[in-house]
Amino acid sequence: MPDWKKVRDDFPALHQQVNGKPLVYLDNAATTQRPRIVIDALSRFYERDNANVHRGLHALSMRATDAFEGARARVAKFINAAAPEEIIFTRGTTESINLVANTWAVANLKKGDVILLTEMEHHSNLVPWQLAAQRTGAQLRYLPVTGDEGLLDLSQLDRVLTPEVKLFAFTHMSNTLGTINPAAELCARAKKVGAVTVIDGAQSIGHMPVDVRALGCDFYAFSGHKMGASTGIGALYGRRALLDAMPPYQGGGGMITNVEFFESRWKPSPERFEAGTPNFADAVTLGLACDYLDGLGRAEIARHDGQLAQLAYEKLSTLPGIRLLGPKSGRGGLVSFAFNEVHAHDIVTFADEDGIALRGGHHCNQPLMRKLGLTGTTRASFYVYNTEAEIDALVASLRRILKFFSGN
């Protein structure tokens, strides 16, 4: 088992004071901090190996290309893809999902088809499908969520997952509820009706073992910055057979085999979907983040984050008037809550005064918030470097805030 206390030493940003208090960083679902090996690797790449990738015949370009394609192979291994060609580098989860919506969906969906989503989707796994539906005439349909406990209502799955469903997109782990969805089961059920599956892996990728072939999904989208890598890099996994049949995403250099004045031919995946100079330097950090997380062990990370979230859930439940969202047990590494008397933004402002970084608001889940009769929640989200003492600091800070607003 990793020495979790020593893990904190790997993350320089943690060792600072905010408003005179030691930083307690509990906003990891928004973005994690980066380990020093990632920060150093980025400098080292720019200092030694920086040159544009592909087609380069000089030393630096060859080194940069090796590092970039090495990162692709590392990411493929990280999620157990069948080949590196199944990994397309993108800016992050949002672009990965938009890529599928703008290529596979536009090429394959038509009027009468249904795109199935769930009620707990982040706007990034909702708005792209609204746009795709508008372009293709397909309709949206939703698998309901069971109130505050925040589970997918699987008793409704047969009703909504009909043969008209051509695509089923759902989140692996909810960024608001902390729910971990039964992704393999959902993919298997979708396969029975012939629906293509898209998993939003933004919250799961850095927090638990992910094996796309065991999950049985067709696409899996994720971001590097939620797993310790740089911002601006992420990936889309796609099953090779689907990628080969998809039209390009953007046009430009690097994605063609031949260009004439009036027509062009495309390279296969991944180049077909990576027009222009790719974000090679940040891609290198994504490969290193995979190494770092595997060094700790992703099953260990899942256990660590889950235990912290469970502890937070139990300690927070002692606060008067708190409304806790998400499953009572088996949650991923976050807790989301609300109070009648104090709005989330007031809580976040006050907690910041205690050096505690939280997030408040609708968490890009507006339709879910409306369904639950909430305008927003406060969210504490955990990662490998968080501690039980930090949860105690959070609970103590919340007690002070509640006292302040109740006027006692």
Added chain:
Amino acid sequence: MSDLSDLYQQVILDHNRRPRNRGKLPTANRVAHGDNPTCGDQCNVYLRVDGDKIAEISFDGSGCAISQASASLMTTQLKGRTAPEAQKLYDEFHHIVTTGEAPEEISDLAAFAGVHAFPARIKCATLGWHAALNALKGDAAPATTESHND
């Protein structure tokens, strides 16, 4: 907590706990909706305009203490005012929340001077005002904090 005590003045906490003129106004002849898409705060402002004056005013919606207290306090300040007077009052309020400078004669609105130290919260303080000014203009389009510089 000094900045926070400046931000959450007693006047603000009081209006947050016991909002004035909260609820729909059955006699309203003008209404406007305000949205802060960044945080999801919402505010409806209802007016009964009689001649050139605001005869009655109320608000409802949801949001943080700053946005709710500001809308509440605003309703107490705008009743009986004409549209140009309301605009002038907003300009003064805007000056207070963006600079922290509050002339003494401005009374309770000065309680919001502490907001200037929290730039992310200025939009919370001005949400209700944007909706009210839109309602006065008879502008049916929702006010959104994103279309304004503050």
